[in-house]
Amino acid sequence: MFEEASEVFDNMFKSSFPLTFIVFIPAVLILVSPLPAEAAHEFTVYRMQQYDLQGQPYGTRNAILNTEARSVEAEVLSRRCVIMRLIDFSYEKYQKALRQSAGAVVIILPKNMSTMPQDIVQQFMELEPEMLATETIVPVYFALEDDELLSIYTQTLTSSPTQGTATAAEVLLHTATANGFQMVTSGAQSKAVSDWAITSLEGRLAGVGGEDLPTIVLVAHYDAFGVAPWLSYGADSNGSGVSMLLELARLFSRLYTYKRTHAGYNLLFFVSGGGKFNYQGTKRWLEDNLDHTDSSLLQDNVAFVLCLDTLGNGDGLHLHVSKPPKEGTPQHALLRELETVVSSQYPEVKFSMVHKKINLADDTLAWEHERFGIRRLPAFTLSHLASHRLAQRSSIMDVRPTVDMRRLSRNTKVVAEALARVIYNLTEKVNSEGAPEDLQIFTEQMQVQEEQLSSVVDWLTAQPRAAQLLDKDSSVVSTLEHQLGRYLKDVKRHYVKADKRDPEFVFYDQLKQTMNAYRVKPAIFDLLLAFCIAAYLGVMYLAIQNFGVLYGVIRRVTQPKTKTH
CATH class of the missing domain: 3.40.630.10 (Zn peptidases)
Known part of the structure; x- marks a missing residue:
């Protein structure tokens, strides 16, 4: 019976590789299918000041965000949305995000400011003028903390690879398997408000x-x-x-x-x-x-x-x-x-x-x-x-x-x-x-x-x-x-x-927007998944192409030894 099945499978897969693909792809998808996707979390964000005074620009110059979230402790922040809580905020961390050309900065504030320790409140108040002193291209947003946003921050903090990771292989594996969040704003680019x-x-x-x-x-x-x-x-x-x-x-x-x-x-x-x-x-x-x-x-x-x-x-x-x-x-x-x-x-x-x-x-x-x-x-x-x-x-x-x-x-x-x-x-x-x-x-x-x-x-x-x-x-x-x-x-x-020719002040719109946090896998995860699928299909194809040989090996291994007298 096994010999007959071997011939049938061998002829079927040798004659038609697409049939192999059709038969095995469902099995592959079942094996590698991820957990059901969670719905995006939608929340309101408030943009940093953007204005011109006496011809001098202040605050952030950008209002568009569509990039992956990272905690400020991550080693690489370039083109990432840096999320930090007020309790962990410092001017040095903020400057680190700007120096590395972060895609955006989101600072999570407590719903009740009066519950914050007085030293943290005082420190942040003293930093506000520093943040506004010069213009920056990086969009800076503030959001009020809720349970879902706090969960996003915690998961981002856990999944952000840091310099403390032991080896490059662990960094690669961590990056490939970690859950991430794509932060996207729904508004348009900011523009000057005329005749205010x-x-x-x-x-x-x-x-x-x-x-x-x-x-x-x-x-x-x-x-x-x-x-x-x-x-x-x-x-x-x-x-x-x-x-x-x-x-x-x-x-x-x-x-x-x-x-x-x-x-x-x-x-x-x-x-x-x-x-x-x-x-x-x-x-x-x-x-x-x-x-x-x-x-x-x-x-x-x-x-x-x-x-x-x-x-x-x-x-x-x-x-x-x-x-x-x-x-x-x-x-x-x-x-x-x-x-x-x-x-x-x-x-x-x-x-x-x-x-x-x-x-x-x-x-x-x-x-x-x-x-x-x-x-x-x-x-x-x-x-x-x-x-x-x-x-x-x-x-x-x-x-x-x-x-x-x-x-x-x-x-x-x-x-x-x-x-x-x-x-x-x-x-x-x-x-x-x-x-x-x-x-x-x-x-x-x-x-x-x-x-x-x-x-x-x-x-x-x-x-x-x-x-x-x-x-x-x-x-x-x-x-x-x-x-x-x-x-x-x-x-x-x-x-x-404001005077139209030489305005004393200029205000800009898009100061409040809706932001969505979509759960995503990093781009390297797609490459790793594609590699695994290709390897799996390759192994299965070789096994089927050489089914007779494989069958013979299995028979020899599984056949009970005969006793000699």
Whole structure:
């Protein structure tokens, strides 16, 4: 029987090799078929800043990604998507990816930033300006951690061959058999956004007692900034400043409602846009009021401009000035009243004046009051930060928990009391011992409402407020306009668009995209699989072609030996 089968198979396969292929390929596919493919994981990614300021490009220049994932510990990162978690992030690792011409960098952030250790948060905040200092071709994305994304990161970390692997053969085998992920973005290449309008808002409370009244200007910029626009919530910088400005508008609008407390000062409130982009909204507003009109409260008799910036934390208050105020001026009066209120009511607060000259050689101004100082208007900025270089002012880590409502309420009370003492000329009031009298104006029904401050900060931090995301139709702008309209008169909008020939700023789109992670085998796996299939088919073909010989060998091996007598 075996001899007959041998002849049949031998004749069949010798006469028709394609038949051999048809018979054995299904068996091969069954043997080497991989596990069922998992569905792609889809998640949202937020691209690093891309903008031009005064002709200088910043941030990433690319928005397209279609490459295989690797951990930063891998030896070769060229044309790979480097994935790293924030807890493992360092500037050296980031630079390593850029130096090796990585295809992209994806940094995984925790969903709740406040859960991160403070030293890691501080380190990343200090690195954000470094990442944005120069442009890079490599697209850089941020993603919020979830279980699937964490699993992708863990598997990528496990499958990435490193320098610690023992031999080249092990590296080859590891590379061929490891599971990988192909990272693909669904968006298009980024392009400049044309005719983007930055919106600013103003409102006023008119004083009583004549037309030529001194004007006090209160300013706060409302936009936020960080390494990624869609993650820039700006709770302290400058949600706290805007919240304080609205509360001051509420308090003084009530005082200006009654004839007895209607003061002889005009109060001008300005909520500026583009503050994080060298105060473009303030720059255009000053040009419109000082150069292009004959009727403006800024034309003459400005007592001072007080800018509110980053006031939601800390036990210090710093009045930043470009030129120290002279005695006898309203600016000096405010400085003295701030000192008086702090020392008499809040001795735990450390108040100081910080003098820094305007450096026009810098690409960006340090504080918003410098925009007014350039136009020779007396101005200063109040902040709990002692320096404009501190990282809290421009970080995606500036989220809602960074604002201490008790401290913000206290700082609002300090500013309100000091302003009232200047406006109502209470500076000369002294007690029986000759010391300045400890007057408190905002008490009982007129006290600062911490709940109001908190609700405004909650609302402002409920959505990202990067300037690239807030057009003239945004809900942030319309709601701010509505809030100002509740307390002030003549609320107006002011727009600034970049010059078409020599733009001061240029914004780009594709700042938020959808990324897909597809489970794939590396390219070398296909070569190895093809080699194995070819070897298998070759062995089977030779075995069939020589079936008679093989059969004879098997017979000799399996035939029982005969006993000899």
